[in-house]
Amino acid sequence: MTLRGLLVDLDGVVRLWRGHGRRRAEAAYGLPEGTIRRLAYNDDFDAAHHGLLTYAAWVERVRDRLVTEFGSQAAGAADLWSSDRGEVDPDMVKLLSQARAAGLRIATLTNNTDAVPTDLDLHGITHLFDVVVNSADIGATKPAPAAYITAAALMELHPRQILFTDDNPANVRAAHTCGMSAVPFTSARALAQALADRGFPLDQPATPPTSCLGEGPMIAGLLNAHGSTAFPTPGSGEATTAGYRVMYLSTPKSTADIVDALADHAAITGISAHLASIGVQSADGTLTEVRLLPHDVEEPGAPATSPSSDVEHLPPWTPALRTAAARALQTAASQMAWSLTQSVLAHERGDALAAAHALDRARIAATDTITILARHQAAPAPGLLLSRYLGSATQQALATSLSCDPLTPDGLTSAIGALIPLLRHARYAGLHLFEAPLVWDWQHLTAQLSSMLGAVDLGPSLLRGDAMYDAALAEVYDRHRHVPADMASGLAECARRWLNDADVLEVGAGTGRITRHLAPGSRSYLALEYSPAMANLVRARPMVQVTVQVGDALALPTADNSIDVVVEHEALMFTADPLRAVDEALRVLRPGGTLLRLLVHPLGQDAVSEVEHAYRQAAFHDMPPPVFIGKGTDERVTHHLTGRGHTTQSHDLAVWDDASAVEDAVAALQDRAWPYTRLPDDARHQLGLEAAHRAASRLAALPARRLRLYALATTIPEDSP
Structure with a gap:
């Protein structure tokens, strides 16, 4: 397909930041080096990038932090720092002008604040761009697919007609995944060569290639x-x-x-x-x-989700491929369900050979199901088989089934039981990933299988095959997540205020370390946890009034309007789609009910975050960052709830000092006690640990970290339908 558009990052490509304003401000006001970077570029900066804070509001928050930490005389440092608006690369200005004259549509895709239009005018480069796509305007930041999808739509071009460049390799890889041609930005000269390679030499009129691939392979x-x-x-x-x-x-x-x-x-x-x-x-x-x-199918890489979609983790399928895959999945999953039923019926009438033959058909259908899902499933990083939706447990389940002898009753039972998770996963994918419910009579199938397998759960839950949900993580989870007395008192206050005599559903109960402080006093308490290994640890705690269930936040196992309080403690960020999880919570809440989000955030400088950042920078240096960080989740959830017409209020519950925070952070990384540490291989993990140790040594002299526990409470109006 002919190249028709050039999409460029703004900062680091067209506009260069030398840090002059930051350094001038720190020198003029006697601030330690790195102060403004520490106080400015945090969650508020991310919120400004998502359009949740204006540029002016962000600067004011930085000013407030400077005054709080260094006194009123430091307020002027915010003005001196923010007055620096960077400088423009003249070579890129020339290149963009030439590319525009050559017939390309020029746009910028930038993770930025609402100050972009003013800055472009200030630098006199507004005229260079046919389209300006700013994350603060669209509510999505690179490398989320929604950012690239929106950019292509605003450029009125197919993604494959666009060349994208960025100085961040992760953003370049994401553009590739969304169907764009993409190159890392190193210099204007290198970008000019990339354009020339695609039929647009900038020193002569452009001659679009005659083949749909130009100089393709x-x-x-x-x-x-x-x-x-x-x-x-x-x-x-x-x-x-x-x-x-x-x-x-x-x-x-x-x-x-x-x-x-x-x-x-x-x-x-x-x-x-x-x-x-x-x-x-x-x-x-x-x-x-x-x-x-099939002939005339849309090209792979064209996004399936609309520019306004809030879903950031779904693979970039085309609508035609999604529809075709949904039909194929329905066929394969239905064949699998029918074959399993036939196997059980043959077993009950004593025909072992027929039961084994039907089981073989079910395995073939299971293989088709895995292939359909795996073929189009995005992995969190190159070379990794792990995925939020499809883990290595799919292959393990099939291998387990194949290792059983179906001619014996026990072998047949084990072989069928191993396939049930695959069937659950196929049903879930049909409902939530393909938006196409499978039509098989699941209730009938459950009744057939229960005679052999006992109580069979064919509910819409995912396989638990990735490292985030394995037993190894559950084993070390609590070791590095103690609940100090002040935090325990704050949780008890939370329980008295919102949970007393209420029907409560906790989403993402983990190992129950928070549950045990919240559950006393509730009328009923359902602790929902996705990881079976962690759910077992909740069951092991002496909490007789708590019911523990393995389940998924995206498909809550309760009826509409049946719960008084849905509570979670930093669990939404680990779901595949936090906003869909919020909608599920709204579904099950009664009128007058409350969605309660409990968070622990540091006050002031956070040495732990710097240690963990050093680990991630080293361990993930040449691959996309882990998707388990939940960047911006709290702000996006609140914004999403506001869009649903619900107001959220913040309530402070406790503040305390954590004197051993840095040492504990390194120990937790060493134990791989955070989900994202399960992703790197041993060599990468070691690089991350070395970087974390260096950061810890540098930060060891800092005062104790101060932590704040607070609740974000969203109450549904009593007259809500």
């Missing part, structure tokens, strides 16, 4: 020349690795015709044709998997 060129349309950019979250790449092909031709078209080329040394893909080996040893799509 050799195999894509061959396929295009034979009446097909090849899309070489991975469109479903699979990373192209050295020696292996994925290509999608939409064609009216038969597989045999495609093989013939490729076989005549001298650079191709081997071809292997399959039902839905063709393996092609080139003379240089590269293996290309050509995946066949």
Whole structure:
């Protein structure tokens, strides 16, 4: 597809920040080096990027922090710092002007505040851009897919018609995933070369390439020349690795015709044709998997979600692929359910061979189900199999089933039981990821399986196959999360104020360390936890009035208008879709009920955050940052609730000092007690630990960290329908 647009990051690409204002302010007012960076670039900065705070309000908060920490005389430092508006790179100004003259549509996609229009006018570069896409305006920041989706929509271009550049490699990778051509920004000269490579030399009038791929790869060129349309950019979250790449092909031709078209080329040394893909080996040893799509299907990489979508973690499917996958998933899952039913019925009439044969059909359908989900499932980082929606437990479940002897009663029971989680996952995906409910009679299936497996839960829960939910994390979780006396008193005050004599649902109960302080005095208390290993630890605590259930925040196991209080302690940030979890909480709350979010935040400088940041910078230095941090979750949830017409109030519960915070933080990282520490391999983990130790040594002399426990309470009006 012909290049028609250039989308560039603003800061670090067109506008350069040298830090002059920050350094001048610190020198003029005698502030320690790094003070403004520490006080300014925090959660408030993120909120300003999401449009939840204005630029002026953010600067005022920085001013207030300066005054609180250094006295009223430091207020002027905020003015001196904020007066620095950066400087423009003249080479990029020239390049953008030339690219615009060459016929490209020029836009900037920036994580920024509402000060952008004023700054562009100040620097005299407003005219360079046909479109300005600012995170403060759209409510989404890079590398969230919604940011790129919105940018393409505002540019009125297909993502594959856009070249994107950014000085942040994670943002470049995200643009690739959303279907854009993307290059890391290193210099204006390198960007000019990237444009020239795509048919837009800037020293002469642009001549768009005649092929839909321009100077694309050799195999894509061959396929295009034979009446097909090849899309070489991975469109479903699979990373192209050295020696292996994925290509999608939409064609009216038969597989045999495609093989013939490729076989005549001298650079191709081997071809292997399959039902839905063709393996092609080139003379240089590269293996290309050509995946066949129905003719005229939209190109992979075009976003499935609308620009206004709040969902940031779903893979970037096209609508056509999502629809086709939903149909295929429904077929496979229904076949799996029917085959399992047939296996149980054959077992009950004593026909072991028929039961084993039906089980084999169920395994085949399970394999199809896994393939449909895994083929299009985005991973959290290149080279990792872990995912929020699809973990390694899928393969483990199938392998467990295959290892059982279905000709024995116990073996058949174990083999079927191992497949039940896959069926749960397929149903969940159909309901929530594909927005297409599966039509199989699940109640009938449950009744059939209960005769063999006992009480069978086919509810809409996910597989628990990634490291965030494994037993190893549960084992070390509490070791580094003690509840000091002041915090315990604050939790008890919370229970007296909101939970006394109420029907309570706690979302994300973890190991129950918070639950035991909240539950006393409630009328009923359901502790919902996604991890079975952690749920077992809740059950082990002596809390007779608490019911523990393994379940998902995105599909709460309670009826509409049945709960007085839904409470969570820093759990929403770990859900696949926090805003959908909030909507579920609103669904189950009675009129007059309360959604209660409990948070612990540091006051002043947070050495622990700096230690953990050092770990992440080192452990994830060449890969996307972990998705388990929940950046901006609190502000986005509050904003989402406001949009639903509900007001949120903040209530302070406790403040205390944590003297051993830095040492505890390093120990927790060493034990991999935070979910994101489960992602890096051992070598990366070691790099992270070394960086954390260096940061801890540098920060050891700081005073004790001061922590604040507070509640964000959102009460549903009594007259709510």
